[in-house]
Amino acid sequence: MKRFGAIIVVFLFFIRPVSGQGSVSLQTGKDQESVDLLVRYLKIDTSNPPGNEIGAAQFFGEIFAKEGIEYRILESAPGRGNIWARVRGDGSKRPVILLNHLDVVPAYSDAWTSPPFGAIERDGFIVGRGALDMKSLAIAQLMVMLRVKRERVALSRDLIFLGTADEEAGGRQGAEWMVTRFPELLGGAEYLLNEGGGNLVQSDGRVLAIGLSTVEKTPAWLRLTANGTPGHASVPRQDSAVNRLVKALDRLIRWSPPLKVTTAVDQYYQSLAPLFGPQDSHRYRSIRRELEAPDFRQMLDSDPAAKALFQNTISVTMLEGSNKINVIPPFASARVDCRLLPGEKVDLWIREVAAIIGDERISIEPILSFEAVASPVESQMTEMLREVIGRRYPGAIVTFPVTLGFTDSHYFRRLGVKSYGFSPFIAPPQMLGDGFHGNDERIGRQVFVDGVEIMYQLLEPLIGRH
Ligand SMILES: [Zn+2]
Structure with missing residues (x-):
């Protein structure tokens, strides 16, 4: 290895x-x-x-x-x-x-x-x-x-x-x-x-x-919906449904949810330890401490799959706005595939997401979610x-x-x-x-x-x- x-x-x-x-x-x-x-x-x-x-x-x-x-x-x-x-x-x-x-x-x-x-x-x-x-x-x-x-x-x-x-x-x-x-x-x-x-x-x-x-990890699949005044696209509206949705999604994808070590991930790393020499296996056995080490954090930044073991994740996957280029639609929506670490609560997560978005006029509705x-x-x-x-x-x-x-x-x-x-x-x-x-x-x-x-x-x- x-x-x-x-x-x-x-x-x-x-x-x-x-x-x-x-x-x-x-x-x-x-x-x-x-x-x-x-x-x-x-x-x-x-x-x-x-x-x-x-x-x-x-x-x-x-x-x-x-x-x-x-x-x-x-x-x-x-x-x-x-x-x-x-x-x-x-x-x-x-x-x-x-x-x-x-x-x-x-x-x-x-x-x-x-x-x-x-x-x-x-x-x-x-x-x-x-x-x-x-x-x-x-x-x-x-x-x-x-x-x-x-x-x-x-x-x-x-x-x-x-x-x-x-x-x-x-x-x-x-x-x-x-x-x-x-x-x-x-x-x-x-x-x-x-x-x-x-x-x-x-x-x-x-x-x-x-x-x-x-x-x-468990899904917290969310639908985000913004409503706004519809109209002709030749008269732009700063607070149109699409604009507010895009801004909300931008805030969301810029956010990096906190890194943490759950019991299950700790157990996983403990179980991997015997595969390695004394020095590395020691690091695997103390993954909570390892998470504080700059080189470990750096490694996680270059490996999204590994990082996903240490944080809740967010992937924006589906978007819906107007079906005509010259029409400002009355609503715009996005589906966001979030995955939560074992032990995380879905309602708390939705509150966190709402706080990051910071726009009360955008509704957040769970599509599929369950506790781990x-x-x-x-x-x-x-x-x-x-x-x-x-x-x-x-x-x-x-x-x-x-x-x-x-x-x-x-x-x-x-x-x-x-x-x-x-x-x-x-x-x-x-x-x-x-x-x-x-x-x-x-x-x-x-x-x-x-x-x-x-x-x-x-x-x-x-x-x-x-
Ligand atoms: Zn299968």
């Missing part, structure tokens, strides 16, 4: 898996089955908008029906399918939920070298929208369900598979709808595994760290992961990244379900294509097959009756 200053490890969304170490003992038949299922699944277009996840829910439903696994398909709106399935345990422990989202972000086929929903295999990769985010992980979860059912594994807990609609747009028609309308289907779960985490693997395949994410809830960094899940990782990748450590993006996990954390983001696809970045939401989204075939096995190895001790 490089020197401390340059080495803040930030996981924008989820992390990257790579393969290379450890031995895999899967039978070829099973490997082929999981690859075939992934290819079939990737061909189902669930671009959100509009989502149309019902095709994906039916795909899983048919498999569960054939295997004799109890399942339900639930539609939150026409075409917005969710899928739930369960393999029963003896009830001595509370259930584990395997959570995945059925939708994907849109793909602009002109920028792809093969059709985004063609799901082709090429040069050792499986290519298609969702290959990383997160249809591959959904198939790994599915394979755990099939394996425990087929092998009649004695379970101490129910194993619940939950595929939801609408995650890429915030989850209102998916995870939120499911937990609100059908809380009984969650069975009072103790644990949940979802996308997230993030692994640190060198390009030569050496695995340094496996990420288990316990908390995410963290799951404990130490739990049986963490122990299991350390054990599995220790066996497969000696020397690798488990870290607790704070992700800058958000997933559906918050809907479950707030119910007290210990929810973790983890990717079993442990491989160097080059085996994970251009990453989440990228063009030619892809995953190495072997990385995927290994990940399917790792997922089972991680879960088996947690769910099995030993």
Whole structure:
């Protein structure tokens, strides 16, 4: 690893898996089955908008029906399918939920070298929208369900598979709808595994760290609206809606919210410390003090992703004014994507934003926001992961990244379900294509097959009756 200053490890969304170490003992038949299922699944277009996840829910439903696994398909709106399935345990422990989202972000086929929903295999990769985010992980979860059912594994807990609609747009028609309308289907779960985490693997395949994410930054998406007297643009008005909105946004983007170290970020840096030599690891262990150091601040200024771990952020993304060049409109509005550190309160944040803007005639309205809830960094899940990782990748450590993006996990954390983001696809970045939401989204075939096995190895001790 490089020197401390340059080495803040930030996981924008989820992390990257790579393969290379450890031995895999899967039978070829099973490997082929999981690859075939992934290819079939990737061909189902669930671009959100509009989502149309019902095709994906039916795909899983048919498999569960054939295997004799109890399942339900639930539609939150026409075409917005969710899928739930369960393999029963003896009830001595509370259930584990395997959570995945059925939708994907849109793909602009002109920028792809093969059709985004063609799901082709090429040069050792499986290519298609969702290959990383997160249809591959959904198939790994599915394979755990099939394996425990087929092998009649004695379970101490129910194993619940939950595929939801609408995650890429915030989850209102998916995870939120499911937990609100059908809380009984969650069975009072103790644990949940979802996308997230993030692994640190060198390009030569050496695995340094496996990420288990316990908390995410949370959105505070705001709409700012200015009203004013409309008129003809040939008679300028200093206090027009557009002018006041522009001035407000200017004040907002010039502002740098205060830097702070939250408990979650402190824990993350503590967990990274073993990767470094004595001097740097000492700095990682005392990140609160480090934040006061000028060279550290300088480093943050040159690395927006690292800096975002230490402050609430503001991105102005959408603007609306007149639809005619010569008309001063009666209102102008902007949408602002703010992301808050774990522990921050949305209403306090809105007050801070209002104070910076300093124009009472501009209304600030939240579009999407929720509080961050963290799951404990130490739990049986963490122990299991350390054990599995220790066996497969000696020397690798488990870290607790704070992700800058958000997933559906918050809907479950707030119910007290210990929810973790983890990717079993442990491989160097080059085996994970251009990453989440990228063009030619892809995953190495072997990385995927290994990940399917790792997922089972991680879960088996947690769910099995030993
Ligand atoms: Zn995702």
